[in-house]
Amino acid sequence: MDILKILSRGTKRPAKRAGGASNAQSNLLPSAGSLPHAQLFHDDVGLSRGTKRRRTGNAETKPDEAEEEELSDIDFFAPKDHAKAQDSAKTSKSSKTADQKAKARKAELLDEDECRQLLRSHRLKLTLMKSPSSQEAKEKDKVKKSKKKKKAAKVDAKDDKKQLYPQPLTSFSALRDTYAISSRLAENLEKLSYKEPTEVQMASLPLLLDHNLALGKVEDPDIVSGFEDGADFMAVAPTGSGKTLSFLIPAINGIMKKRAGREDRKQHELNAIVIAPTRELASQIANEGKKLAMGTGLRIVYMRKGMRVAAETANSDKDGEAADDDEISDEGSSSEDEDDEGEDKPKPPKKTASASTPITKADILVTTPMLLLNYLTEGGSSPKTLPNVQSLVLDEADVLLDPLFRDQTVGIWSACTDPDLQVSFWSATMPSNIETLIMAQSAAHAAARGLPSARPTVRLVVGLKDTAVPNVSHRLVYTASEPGKLLALRQLLRPASSSSASDVPLRPPFLVFTQTIERAAALHEELKFDIPLAAGGPARIAVLHSGLPDARRSAVVRRFRAGEVWVLITTDVLARGVDFAGVNGVVSYDVPGSAAAYVHRAGRTGRAGREGGVAVTFYTRDDIPFVKSVANVIALSERQRSAAGGGGGGGGGESKESSSGVQQWLLDALPQVSKEDRKKLRERGVESRRSGAGGKARITSKSAWERRRENNRKGAIEGSKRRKGAEEGGEQGDGGESSGAEWGGLDD
Numbered sequence: 001m002d003i004l005k006i007l008s009r010g011t012k013r014p015a016k017r018a019g020g021a022s023n024a025q026s027n028l029l030p031s032a033g034s035l036p037h038a039q040l041f042h043d044d045v046g047l048s049r050g051t052k053r054r055r056t057g058n059a060e061t062k063p064d065e066a067e068e069e070e071l072s073d074i075d076f077f078a079p080k081d082h083a084k085a086q087d088s089a090k091t092s093k094s095s096k097t098a099d100q101k102a103k104a105r106k107a108e109l110l111d112e113d114e115c116r117q118l119l120r121s122h123r124l125k126l127t128l129m130k131s132p133s134s135q136e137a138k139e140k141d142k143v144k145k146s147k148k149k150k151k152a153a154k155v156d157a158k159d160d161k162k163q164l165y166p167q168p169l170t171s172f173s174a175l176r177d178t179y180a181i182s183s184r185l186a187e188n189l190e191k192l193s194y195k196e197p198t199e200v201q202m203a204s205l206p207l208l209l210d211h212n213l214a215l216g217k218v219e220d221p222d223i224v225s226g227f228e229d230g231a232d233f234m235a236v237a238p239t240g241s242g243k244t245l246s247f248l249i250p251a252i253n254g255i256m257k258k259r260a261g262r263e264d265r266k267q268h269e270l271n272a273i274v275i276a277p278t279r280e281l282a283s284q285i286a287n288e289g290k291k292l293a294m295g296t297g298l299r300i301v302y303m304r305k306g307m308r309v310a311a312e313t314a315n316s317d318k319d320g321e322a323a324d325d326d327e328i329s330d331e332g333s334s335s336e337d338e339d340d341e342g343e344d345k346p347k348p349p350k351k352t353a354s355a356s357t358p359i360t361k362a363d364i365l366v367t368t369p370m371l372l373l374n375y376l377t378e379g380g381s382s383p384k385t386l387p388n389v390q391s392l393v394l395d396e397a398d399v400l401l402d403p404l405f406r407d408q409t410v411g412i413w414s415a416c417t418d419p420d421l422q423v424s425f426w427s428a429t430m431p432s433n434i435e436t437l438i439m440a441q442s443a444a445h446a447a448a449r450g451l452p453s454a455r456p457t458v459r460l461v462v463g464l465k466d467t468a469v470p471n472v473s474h475r476l477v478y479t480a481s482e483p484g485k486l487l488a489l490r491q492l493l494r495p496a497s498s499s500s501a502s503d504v505p506l507r508p509p510f511l512v513f514t515q516t517i518e519r520a521a522a523l524h525e526e527l528k529f530d531i532p533l534a535a536g537g538p539a540r541i542a543v544l545h546s547g548l549p550d551a552r553r554s555a556v557v558r559r560f561r562a563g564e565v566w567v568l569i570t571t572d573v574l575a576r577g578v579d580f581a582g583v584n585g586v587v588s589y590d591v592p593g594s595a596a597a598y599v600h601r602a603g604r605t606g607r608a609g610r611e612g613g614v615a616v617t618f619y620t621r622d623d624i625p626f627v628k629s630v631a632n633v634i635a636l637s638e639r640q641r642s643a644a645g646g647g648g649g650g651g652g653g654e655s656k657e658s659s660s661g662v663q664q665w666l667l668d669a670l671p672q673v674s675k676e677d678r679k680k681l682r683e684r685g686v687e688s689r690r691s692g693a694g695g696k697a698r699i700t701s702k703s704a705w706e707r708r709r710e711n712n713r714k715g716a717i718e719g720s721k722r723r724k725g726a727e728e729g730g731e732q733g734d735g736g737e738s739s740g741a742e743w744g745g746l747d748d
């Protein structure tokens, strides 16, 4: 039988449950529910969380006493006089008290076996990876080339990795009780009403807050000594699983601790930098940070064009003093109101900070890579350094280290000269070549700082390392042609019509992803009158891409968040990290450029364990050579979902619509995607959707990847010229890795 006929049968399986499907579905819509249980995995490994928790030490400590003891800890937020009194009392008590507290906390810890079981039940795997020294890296490279020695190299590589079983965080209250986070931070967290830590939070927060305590029951001397100088951190965890809190809480708490030891607690010092690939994401992270840091006096700043931040030039002069009155202040602003042009379309800024611009006071800076690098390298002389930055967070690290952004990201990393710098890497997708690059870059960074060796890196994987979106129902919908696809999308907008596409349980609000700006704009034009006036008309459909002026872009995000826009047509600029809590579904109108791109697009729904999110992918005859990688992700997601007990999160909720994404016969029928085709798709998109094919939905020009590559090249060449001129001998290359990251480009 003709393959196209087989495919045109569609991929929908009959619903398992009889009757009331639509009602059941509407109850399951992600935007319909209250705050969900956000944990994804609860495998039965013979230990139910909390119930077998054994106190191994001072079992007599009553909870109240423990609480009291903790509360008597440094209060970072105490009024000055009180703080002074505390200070003197503290000094007189000597370090013995601190030791006692540490011992008491240690006594509360689970033993290693309990940790192992708990971590396993939540599918958390932690590995300690040693960075090679530069010499070792070179030798390993040689060995890799020799076939005979490959086997031996594999054994060596295994020796470089050790499984870790640190204390998992079993409740948010333990952040204060056990890890002694600042009381205000704990209060703010409580106000956000999260019920339980997600998996990534369970495994990352203890290690990032206090690795000595988190590893308190670990006996392996190799591991203990490996952490002597601290460790970097890499987390690969599903979309919407709460990675943002996982890096913000330690960053904020670390600075609060540091401040507590300073005389002037009001002073701002740039101690942490978060890099994100798009301005929408950077702005969102800054807003999340502000919520957590409310009332702490900490300043979390979203970097805008023209802004100057505390940095030093190579001749050790401080770059200006912070002005008393910040001209560029973000405090209290929604940060979306005043967004500047999207730095996710990297190009040298039109406006640079003039020397008379006051330095913006910040403790944590959230930025896109190009914007900060431009500031550090502007002026043509030596690049500035960031000597006080102790925490560098790379959110969506695989993109930030993809060749498109690599130079900018590495440039910032190199500017962070504190020998105690901790770098953390976060994403739902982490190709192995990026992992290798991280280890090599980390070694190069240490060598450039004159350190004997790089810190090790703890790698956390939540679920399977292979990328999947287990919490979402996936649908592949075949239409023979482009017009058929448009029709199918229209039917999704009018769920009452009787067609196979309308059977997809998708209700607004939802996102629609296209391959290019032109296609997004054309699709918007095509559909804007499809929503009846009585239901709000054209105002209910909006478009967002990087070709739009900033103010419009920000306004669209705001309207979508407010529920005024129901259908948001966009490009991959919104595919990563952006958290719209009420999104019921995601439509890939054009097939994504890679498996990773699919994971991130689909992950805009079903966030924080919410059930009922749907990801629909349309494909036409032209897409058939490329659909297999999407189909594989869908199959894997479904396997993970059923392995997690018939569905992912939601605390094991029973009434889940069965996912009907892809069946085995379809997987078998779809052709394998060759390496070359995968690369072509990632870089150019689907060829037939490029220019000159006629018809509105076919208006295209260059693909996202090409456009960004050109822009990035221009910017990166300039930045790199400036940097290289000034940084002779500094090692900061890309670790010799070739491109291969699976990423289809953020924008059109």
Ligand SMILES: Nc1ncnc2c1ncn2[C@@H]1O[C@H](COP(=O)(O)OP(=O)(O)OP(=O)(O)O)[C@@H](O)[C@H]1O
Pocket (backbone or CB within 6 Å): 035, 036, 037, 038, 194, 195, 196, 197, 198, 201, 237, 238, 239, 240, 241, 242, 243, 244, 245, 427, 428, 576, 577, 578, 579, 581, 603, 607, 608
């Ligand atoms: N413990 C928790 N319980 C419930 N909701 C949570 C919890 N932690 C975070 N969230 C919420 O989950 C949502 C997703 O979190 P976040 O944006 O950090 O996900 P992410 O892992 O960074 O996703 P992505 O990979 O897409 O960037 C947010 O709305 C956040 O407020």
